[in-house]
Amino acid sequence: MKPPLxxxxxxxxxxxxxxxxxxxxxESVILNLDNGIYYGLNAVGSQAWELLKHGITYGGLLxxxxxxxxxxxxxxxxxxxxxxxxxxxxxxxxxxxxA
Numbered sequence: 001m002k003p004p005l006x007x008x009x010x011x012x013x014x015x016x017x018x019x020x021x022x023x024x025x026x027e028s029v030i031l032n033l034d035n036g037i038y039y040g041l042n043a044v045g046s047q048a049w050e051l052l053k054h055g056i057t058y059g060g061l062l063x064x065x066x067x068x069x070x071x072x073x074x075x076x077x078x079x080x081x082x083x084x085x086x087x088x089x090x091x092x093x094x095x096x097x098x099a
Contacts, residue, residue: 005085005095009059013084013095015052034091044069045083052093058084 007013015021021030028046030039041049047068051061065076087093 005081005088007058007081007084007095009057009062011058011096012055013052013058013061013093014055015049015093016091019092021049021053030092032090032092037090039087039090039092044079048080048083052087 018033019030020033021028023046026043026046028041028049030041030049031037032039044065048061048065051064056064062073062077062080065080066073069076084093084095088095
């Protein structure tokens, strides 16, 4: 198991430019242009992706999702960190100073 990404509330996160994405109903499909692999996101992941496309702090992203969905901050935080780790591993988001 990989160590968790060092993400603080002030950490800036943004989608990379090397992708194509489109929404399908309330879900999204992302094509990584570097490896040719498609990734699917559910409604919550799609909402996070929309915010990531313009860049946002982790705290801003977390607050936006907690305000929109009926879930505790702890649950959203856990799930969001898992999503961001997967997106980062696949080269779809930048995390930190270069984001």
